[in-house]
Amino acid sequence: MKQLLILGAGTAGTMAANKLRPRLGADEWTITVVDSKPEHVYQPGYLFIPFGTYEPADIVKPEAQLLTGGVDLVMGEVDIVKPDESVVVLADGRELGYDQLVIATGTHPRRDQTEGLDGDDYGVTVHDFYTLEGATRLGEVLSDWEGGRLVVNIVEMPIKCPVAPLEFVFLADAFFTERGIRDRVELTYVTPLDGAFTKPVAANHLGGMLDQRAISLETDFMTMEVDGDRNMLVSYDEREIPYDLLVTVPVNMGADFVDRSGLGDELNHVEVDKHTFLSVDHDNIFALGDASNIPTSKAGSVAHFAVDVFVDNFLEHIAGRPMTGQFDGHANCFIESGNGKGLLIDFNYDVEPLPGKYPLPGIGPFSLLKETEANHWGKLMFKWTYWNVLLPGRELPLPAQMSMAGKDLIEVAP
Numbered sequence: 097m098k099q100l101l102i103l104g105a106g107t108a109g110t111m112a113a114n115k116l117r118p119r120l121g122a123d124e125w126t127i128t129v130v131d132s133k134p135e136h137v138y139q140p141g142y143l144f145i146p147f148g149t150y151e152p153a154d155i156v157k158p159e160a161q162l163l164t165g166g167v168d169l170v171m172g173e174v175d176i177v178k179p180d181e182s183v184v185v186l187a188d189g190r191e192l193g194y195d196q197l198v199i200a201t202g203t204h205p206r207r208d209q210t211e212g213l214d215g216d217d218y219g220v221t222v223h224d225f226y227t228l229e230g231a232t233r234l235g236e237v238l239s240d241w242e243g244g245r246l247v248v249n250i251v252e253m254p255i256k257c258p259v260a261p262l263e264f265v266f267l268a269d270a271f272f273t274e275r276g277i278r279d280r281v282e283l284t285y286v287t288p289l290d291g292a293f294t295k296p297v298a299a300n301h302l303g304g305m306l307d308q309r310a311i312s313l314e315t316d317f318m319t320m321e322v323d324g325d326r327n328m329l330v331s332y333d334e335r336e337i338p339y340d341l342l343v344t345v346p347v348n349m350g351a352d353f354v355d356r357s358g359l360g361d362e363l364n365h366v367e368v369d370k371h372t373f374l375s376v377d378h379d380n381i382f383a384l385g386d387a388s389n390i391p392t393s394k395a396g397s398v399a400h401f402a403v404d405v406f407v408d409n410f411l412e413h414i415a416g417r418p419m420t421g422q423f424d425g426h427a428n429c430f431i432e433s434g435n436g437k438g439l440l441i442d443f444n445y446d447v448e449p450l451p452g453k454y455p456l457p458g459i460g461p462f463s464l465l466k467e468t469e470a471n472h473w474g475k476l477m478f479k480w481t482y483w484n485v486l487l488p489g490r491e492l493p494l495p496a497q498m499s500m501a502g503k504d505l506i507e508v509a510p
């Protein structure tokens with residue numbers, strides 16, 4: 097028997113296992129998935145917990161329920177991959193051999209990478225919503241917060257779901273308006289980017305939305321430290337931003353074992369070919385989802401489109417044929433903008449987010465770079481789609497490659 101070992105039972109690892117199981121002969125291949133945690137969390141739901149829309153129980157399921165029959169789940173922390181021996185060692189000393197390895201251990205917030213973020217103020221004046229615990233605690237704080245200076249800060253790019261911090265400030269604006277205290281809240285969005293978002297057309301549009309909501313935008317801010325004694329965010333070029341409540345998106349890093357195994361870049365993201373996900377150094381190691389260093393958004397939608405391309409490629413690869421699928425960096429993200437509305441962006445390695453309609457040209461039902469109620473419902477419906485269509489490996493009628501059909505080639509006014 098040949099062994100396919102998948103490290104990480106998150107979005108990418110679960111989809112890859114469930115899609116490959118029916119296509120790999122059960123008498124020829126075993127599939128084993130390794131994860132350190134028994135629960136699977138629907139991470140886009142983190143955004144809604146601080147505002148009371150979801151409870152933690154709404155977004156968590158046991159992983160064992162999500163894997164198709166014939167896929168083995170091993171609970172354990174990966175300690176190191178030994179590529180020369182084709183062996184993975186777990187923290188408790190167990191060893192798992194493989195013929196093919198898929199690394200899908202994601203990327204995770206690391207408060208320890210920034211001075212002052214990991215101190216006594218965390219959970220008091222400094223919060224995050226990129227973890228279940230952080231989002232839950234922040235919800236408790238926001239529900240009876242009396243107002244003041246709320247600063248949302250991205251420490252460094254890349255982060256997973258790069259639009260999530262923007263969504264957070266849009267939802268905060270709507271939340272405090274509804275609570276009748278918006279005039280007592282000063283909202284500031286602090287980013288290392290030179291605009292509200294990475295790509296110019298979307299950055300203009302989203303920057304305009306911040307303006308409309310009287311949310312201050314502080315750009316090119318390279319966070320050096322959080323000075324908890326003075327409640328001050330400090331940059332390397334000595335700018336200072338005071339806060340009463342800091343909502344941080346810490347540095348996001350891949351798992352430490354990636355570094356220990358000599359497979360990663362400086363942020364522990366696995367170095368792979370951006371079109372096939374094959375390791376640049378090893379012919380039997382792939383990385384999928386946020387764990388890889390491909391230069392597109394780190395998002396569940398990317399994991400979905402990527403796994404679609406990967407599955408056919410993988411079957412060619414193990415048959416000794418060249419891989420014919422070429423991933424184009426396709427990403428799409430709903431952006432919740434408050435008051436029951438949202439936007440959608442759709443882009444790839446070469447094409448930035450543009451206005452238009454998606455997925456059907458002229459019809460939609462979703463509008464690109466435009467606030468609509470349909471986009472808000474699309475975002476909320478996505479949770480059902482995630483559990484019932486994407487994770488089980490069922491087909492969603494959306495092509496993996498980005499399409500220009502439906503996109504308007506016009507500039508969006510700032």
Ligand SMILES: Cc1cc2nc3c(=O)[nH]c(=O)nc-3n(C[C@H](O)[C@H](O)[C@H](O)COP(=O)(O)OP(=O)(O)OC[C@H]3O[C@@H](n4cnc5c(N)ncnc54)[C@H](O)[C@@H]3O)c2cc1C
Nearest residue numbers: 104106107108132139140174201202257385386395396397
């Ligand atoms: C606040 C927020 C909002 C988001 N909103 C959206 C959205 O609207 N749309 C969208 O498309 N995406 C969104 N995302 C991003 C999306 O959730 C991720 O991109 C996606 O989950 C990545 O999947 P993955 O499989 O690569 O990693 P993950 O799903 O994070 O899975 C990684 C798995 O690896 C395991 N693991 C890690 N290290 C080890 C180890 N050493 N040993 C064993 N197991 C290990 C972890 O326990 C985890 O189960 C959002 C993310 C956040 C945080």
